[in-house]
Amino acid sequence: MKRVIIAALAAIIMGSAAYADTIKIGVVGPFSGPFALQGKNFKAGIDAYMAMNGATVGDDTIEVIYRDLPAPDPAQSKALAQELVVKEKVQYLAGFYFTPDAMAVTPILKQANVPLVIMNAATSAIVTKSPLVVRTSFTTWQTSTPIAKVAHDAGVGKVISVVSDYGPGIDAENAFKAGFEKEGGAVVDAIRIPLSTNDFSPIMQRIKDSGAQGVFAFLPSGPTTLGFVKAYNENGLKEAGIKFFAPGDLTQESDLPALGEAALGIQTTFHYAVSHDSPENKAFVEAASKAIGNPAELSFPSVGAFDGMNVIYKMIEATGGEQDAQKAVDAVKGLSWVSPRGPVSIDPESRHITQNIYLREVTKADDGSYYNKEIQTFEKQGDPGLAAAK
C-alpha cells in the first residue's frame, strides 16, 4: 500500500514539476546535537554558494529545505527523506554526514525519481548502492592512501596503526595498510580502540613498546582527537622521534584552536584546507565565513556542501527544471570545474569526486593562530577504496 501511495505521489510530483517554478532541495544533516558544527558547515557552504551564484537557475527559484538528524539513525534518515520527497516534493536530496544515514536513503531514490548528492558521508560503497548517487566530499580511502607514501618517503619503514573501532576507522586502517605495504613498508601492529576512550596513555605506552618508527592514527574529530594528540606529546612520543601520520580529519580547522601547540608539526593528508591558496577559495572562505558567523568554525564539510550545490545547479540546468533523476545524474558525469579546494571532476563511472589530495602540516601563523599549511599535492586522486572492495 505504502509503495502505491509513494508511486502515486511521485507521479503527481512528476506531472506538476513542469509547471512549478520553485525547485526544492532537501538537505539532511546534523544541525543540532553533538555534531551540530558539521551541520552548520553544510549550511554555510550552501548559503555561500547561493550568495555567490544567486538563488535562481534559469526561470526557476531554488529553495533549500533543511531537516535535522542529530546522530546516526538510518530509520529516521529514511523517514526524513520520504517526508521530504512526499510532503515537501523536493526534486533533489542532499547533505548526509554519516554513512549509515546515506545508505538508508539509497533504496527510495529510483522510485522517488530523485538524485542524491552526498556532501560528506565517506564510505566508498555508498555510490554502488544506487546509480542516482553522486558524491562531492571524499572517502576515507581517498584521504588515507597518500599519507602512506608520505610516511615511506620520510624514511619510516615500520608503522603501528591506531584507529577508533568503527566503520571509518577500519577503512582508514585498511587504506593505510594497503598503501604502505605497496610502498614496501610494514605495519607492525594494528590497534583498534573503543570510540569512548578518554585516557590514551596506555595506548601511547603500547606504541612506544612496539618499536615502530611512526604511528598512523584515525579518530573522529572532537574530544577524542584532542585527548589523543595531547597524550602523544605528554608521553614523550614526540621527543622519542616517533612520527605522527593521519588523514586530515584529525586536524580539522575547527579543532585547531583547541589542539594548538600540541598539534604543531603534525602532517596529515586531506582534500581541503581552509588556508588553500587560490582566488576561488578566497572568495569561498569570505562568503562562507559570513554565512557561518564565526570564521573559526569553518571546516571541510562546508566545501563538500558548496560543490554539492554546484552539482545540483548543473543538474537543474541540464534538465531545465524537469524532474528526471537519471538525466540529471547523467548530465554531471565527467563534469569538471575549479572548486575552492582545487580542480575537481565527477568520475563518470563511480560518480565520486576526483580531486587533489594535499599533504599539510600544522603551522603557526604570524598572528599566533594555527592552520594547515599545504606542502605537497597529490594530483587527481580517485577513490582507491572502490577498487579494493571489488
Place this chain on the structure above:
Amino acid sequence: MQTFFSIAVDAFAYGMVLFVISIGLSVTMGLMRVVNLAHGAFAMIGGYIASYAAHDLGLGYAAAVLLAVFGTVIISVPIERLLYRRIYGAPELTQVLMTIGITFCIIGIANYVFGPTLKTIPLPATLQGSADLGFRSIAVHRLFAIVCGLAVAGALWYAIEKTAFGVKLRASVDNASMAAALGVRTEIIYAVSFAVAVGLAAFGGVLGAELLPVEPYYALRYMVTFLVVVSVGGAGSIPGALLACLVLGGIDTTGRYLMPEFGEFFFYLAVIAIICVFPRGLAGRAR
C-alpha cells in the same frame, strides 16, 4: 615488570581524575539522596568558566580554578533554591526527570553562548610537560591531579566524619524531621552540602579537562562513567569512591593496554561482578 609499573601509574592517575570529578556526585546521591544527573553539567560549567577566565580575561591558572569553583557555586544557588529544593525526598524518577531536564537546558545554553567547539584551559608552565619516573615519563598535570584527588579525599573525609557540620549533615540525612526537632537547620545544611558538591564538580571539571575536554556535550558524554563510579563505590562513601576509582581505573587501563579490541568489555564486566557481590557498592551502607 616494567609493563606492570607502567599500567599501575596510568591506572592510578586515571583513577584519581575520575575520583575528583565523581566525588561530588557521590555526596549528592549518598548524603542528600538526590539522583543528580546534572552533575556533569556543573562540571562543564566549571570548565567553561575556567576556560573563559584564562583565555578571555587573561587570569592565571589558580585564579581561573578559584573563579570556576565559586562561579559555579553562585550559579547553582538559584537552581538549588528554585528547583532542587522541590525534589529533596521525592521519588527517584521525579529527581531523574528534573535533573536530566536541567542538563539539557544547560547543554543548550552552553552551545548557544560558547559554540560547539572544544575549549581548553591553558596550564601554567609548571604543570606542562612531563616528569621522568625512571622507567617512563608521565605528564606533570597528572601528578597534580593525583595530589589534588588525595587532598580532596582527605578533606572531605575529615569534614564529614570529624566536624560538627559532618555530624549535623549525617543526622539530617538519616532522619530530617528528628534532626530539625533537635535544632539542626536542615535547609542550611542541605544548601551548604549542595554547594560543596557543585564546587567539587566544577573543580573536577577543570582538573580533568586535559583528559575530558570541555564541550557542550560534556554534560552527558561522561555521565555514565561518573554514575558507575558512584554505584560501584557505594553512594556517599568517600573511601568507597576512592577504592572504586582505583579498581575501575586499573581494570580499564589494563584492558586498554593489553586488549584494546575488547573495548570496554572488561570494565563493564567488572562493574557487573562487583554490583552482583556488593549490591550497595563496595562501601555502601544499608538504608
